[in-house]
Amino acid sequence: MIPSADFRRRRGAYYRAQILMRERQFQEARVLLDELEQDGGFEHHKPGTVEMQLELRFQLVLARALIATGEGDRGREIIVGLDDELRADASSPLVTGTFRRRFVLDLGGRLSEIGEHERAVDISFEAVDAAGNERRRADALAQLAIRRIAWGFERECSSRIAPEPAQQEGPLGIAQSLYRSAVKNADEAIEIRSTLTAGDSSYMPQLLHIRAQRTDALFRDACVGLIRGEAGMEAQLRDLEAMAWEDAQESREHDGVLENERVWRFGRVGACRAALARLLWQSDPEKARRFARRAQDLLRISYKTRTSDGTFASPETSLSFGELLTLVGRTDEARQVFLDAAENLRKRYGPRHGCTRLFLKLASECGD
Amino acid sequence: LTASNRALDSAEVSIFNRYLSDEKTLLWSELAQSHQLEPEYATLMERIINVSLSIVPERGRLVVEDADGVDQPVAVVRKALKDGLEEGELKGDGAPSAATIARWRAEAARQELVTPIEPPTRKKWEGWPRERWLVALAAEWFFVPHAQGVLATCRYRQSTPLVDVRSALHTIWFSFLDVYPQLGRALAVVLHRPDDEPLVFAPFEKLLDAVLEPHVLDTAERAELTKALARTASAGFLEMEPDQQALRPFVRPCLKLLREAGLAPEKVPVGESSAEERVSELIYQLETAADDAERQRLLLIIGRLIDHPGPLEAPS
Numbered sequence: 018m019i020p021s022a023d024f025r026r027r028r029g030a031y032y033r034a035q036i037l038m039r040e041r042q043f044q045e046a047r048v049l050l051d052e053l054e055q056d057g058g059f060e061h062h063k064p065g066t067v068e069m070q071l072e073l074r075f076q077l078v079l080a081r082a083l084i085a086t087g088e089g090d091r092g093r094e095i096i097v098g099l100d101d102e103l104r105a106d107a108s109s110p111l112v113t114g115t116f117r118r119r120f121v122l123d124l125g126g127r128l129s130e131i132g133e134h135e136r137a138v139d140i141s142f143e144a145v146d147a148a149g150n151e152r153r154r155a156d157a158l159a160q161l162a163i164r165r166i167a168w169g170f171e172r173e174c175s176s177r178i179a180p181e182p183a184q185q186e187g188p189l190g191i192a193q194s195l196y197r198s199a200v201k202n203a204d205e206a207i208e209i210r211s212t213l214t215a216g217d218s219s220y221m222p223q224l225l226h227i228r229a230q231r232t233d234a235l236f237r238d239a240c241v242g243l244i245r246g247e248a249g250m251e252a253q254l255r256d257l258e259a260m261a262w263e264d265a266q267e268s269r270e271h272d273g274v275l276e277n278e279r280v281w282r283f284g285r286v287g288a289c290r291a292a293l294a295r296l297l298w299q300s301d302p303e304k305a306r307r308f309a310r311r312a313q314d315l316l317r318i319s320y321k322t323r324t325s326d327g328t329f330a331s332p333e334t335s336l337s338f339g340e341l342l343t344l345v346g347r348t349d350e351a352r353q354v355f356l357d358a359a360e361n362l363r364k365r366y367g368p369r370h371g372c373t374r375l376f377l378k379l380a381s382e383c384g385d
Numbered sequence: 386l387t388a389s390n391r392a393l394d395s396a397e398v399s400i401f402n403r404y405l406s407d408e409k410t411l412l413w414s415e416l417a418q419s420h421q422l423e424p425e426y427a428t429l430m431e432r433i434i435n436v437s438l439s440i441v442p443e444r445g446r447l448v449v450e451d452a453d454g455v456d457q458p459v460a461v462v463r464k465a466l467k468d469g470l471e472e473g474e475l476k477g478d479g480a481p482s483a484a485t486i487a488r489w490r491a492e493a494a495r496q497e498l499v500t501p502i503e504p505p506t507r508k509k510w511e512g513w514p515r516e517r518w519l520v521a522l523a524a525e526w527f528f529v530p531h532a533q534g535v536l537a538t539c540r541y542r543q544s545t546p547l548v549d550v551r552s553a554l555h556t557i558w559f560s561f562l563d564v565y566p567q568l569g570r571a572l573a574v575v576l577h578r579p580d581d582e583p584l585v586f587a588p589f590e591k592l593l594d595a596v597l598e599p600h601v602l603d604t605a606e607r608a609e610l611t612k613a614l615a616r617t618a619s620a621g622f623l624e625m626e627p628d629q630q631a632l633r634p635f636v637r638p639c640l641k642l643l644r645e646a647g648l649a650p651e652k653v654p655v656g657e658s659s660a661e662e663r664v665s666e667l668i669y670q671l672e673t674a675a676d677d678a679e680r681q682r683l684l685l686i687i688g689r690l691i692d693h694p695g696p697l698e699a700p701s
């Protein structure tokens with residue numbers, strides 16, 4: 018059944034809202050989406066149809082616009098509601114097949130963005146199970162790895178609010194386990210994508226992307242090691258710095274990689290150096306200062322380069338940069354970095370999220 | 386062409402050609418908006434689209450999988466239009482006025498109606514295989530309401546040229562990719578000419594022209610850009626793999642055209658930013674800089690490129 022002319026006109030309006038979102042004109046997009054919603058959105062159409070699928074996507078975009086324009090609670094409510102709906106109706110014709118596979122990937126990303134990491138990981142498993150071919154399985158595994166890293170980072174932040182490093186089952190232990198699982202998922206995705214890339218080089222950007230995510234997971238695992246005071250961290254971090262540099266180099270040379278992503282990958286090199294500086298600050302101050310100096314440029318640039326949704330820097334970059342500034346005595350600047358990150362995260366995650374609370378705690382400690 | 390085909394074409398080609406009236410309204414959509422015709426035409430066009438989906442683009446040509454299926458909707462179109470015009474069904478609420486219908490008839494008789502695609506010569510177009518007309522017709526009928534939706538919002542709250550044109554291009558691509566990617570590919574095959582520039586699909590051209598109108602006042606300049614964008618936008622479907630929904634074949638060439646026309650700034654978001662591309666290059670140079678003076682110079686350039694209010698501070 019081909020959607021009615023009226024439906025298609027509304028879809029035309031919805032496409033514009035999508036572009037406004039991409040161009041970071043959130044307020045404009047919100048006005049348009051609100052109008053579409055007041056007109057009933059697309060919900061009056063029949064289940065299992067293109068119309069219903071569009072309604073679900075429309076709700077996701079609306080939720081993002083609400084979060085970006087300061088109505089985070091309502092946006093989060095919509096996203097969680099969609100997840101509930103999907104779980105309650107796993108086998109219904111509401112959303113099935115190719116659409117469901119894509120939608121769960123998208124929904125997983127949104128759940129992660131609002132700090133519902135457990136749900137995000139859970140739904141990513143569905144995407145892995147539902148993947149009909151190797152390429153899709155690699156996509157889903159890569160997403161699963163990314164969701165696990167985000168969840169692990171939240172647990173890592175929580176552990177730093179109320180430290181309990183000795184307990185393996187505490188937040189830090191969970192974080193480490195999530196990072197290690199993410200590495201395994203990434204390894205599998207890399208294996209599949211390497212085979213695909215051998216036959217078609219256009220898959221190279223995806224391969225580079227998951228490689229960089231794997232390095233991230235290893236780096237975060239090393240950060241847990243630093244918190245726990247484990248031995249052999251310097252050599253491990255030097256290896257990671259070399260891997261991050263290789264990721265950045267390869268992405269620099271490949272056309273298909275998003276440009277701002279190339280910048281962030283150099284930022285990850287900076288994050289490794291910042292960690293080395295922290296590690297050696299007491300034992301080898303001269304070497305530590307050298308690392309700090311070399312980290313600062315990269316982290317600063319990465320921190321200041323806008324992301325696609327208009328925010329500045331990931332929480333991981335903000336944490337590395339803020340901690341480095343604290344280390345070198347630039348506490349005023351560090352406080353601002355932490356406060357900005359907390360505000361940015363509050364909009365998306367809400368005030369009770371582990372990462373938001375950690376940034377507020379770090380900001381309050383600056384200059385003490 | 387057989388005699389019967391020729392007879393059919395003389396009647397239907399002129400009808401199929403009425404994609405746009407000289408009042409700049411979209412004819413088929415006007416028909417569809419009519420209360421009396423909406424259900425009938427929806428059913429009719431659905432059949433046409435379903436048939437057109439059996440016309441498979443294959444190595445640059447259309448292969449008709451169900452030849453009998455093609456004839457049937459053509460006959461239905463002929464009858465519906467004939468009945469509609471002769472029996473006054475177009476006089477429902479919101480339908481074109483009697484004067485407009487009379488004008489269409491006169492234009493059809495003189496074969497002066499605006500064509501969906503600029504014909505190199507009318508004779509050549511009249512010799513078009515019927516499946517091509519079906520694809521063009523189905524694509525137009527399917528696409529036009531999307532165009533109306535996006536155009537209404539562009540006019541209601543006008544934005545920058547980049548946002549407005551991207552909205553139109555996004556609508557062109559996703560209206561097909563979301564539902565009937567195969568129809569988009571079939572249309573690209575219809576428009577493709579191996580030894581010449583691709584033909585321009587009038588509904589795409591019309592939408593882009595309307596969106597660009599407030600931004601590009603020079604009519605000739607706008608017409609040239611519109612044609613180039615419309616050609617490039619539809620050509621992307623040709624390069625798309627059957628199961629692929631990526632926008633790679635579409636976005637970059639269109640943005641290049643916009644930049645050349647001065648309608649897109651150098652720094653644009655997500656994946657298209659040459660400024661950010663330069664930053665990653667400059668970071669690499671920064672890492673291998675020979676001395677502090679060189680580092681300061683690079684930091685200054687990067688600071689400007691990433692839209693920071695002042696130059697980046699040098700690390701202590």
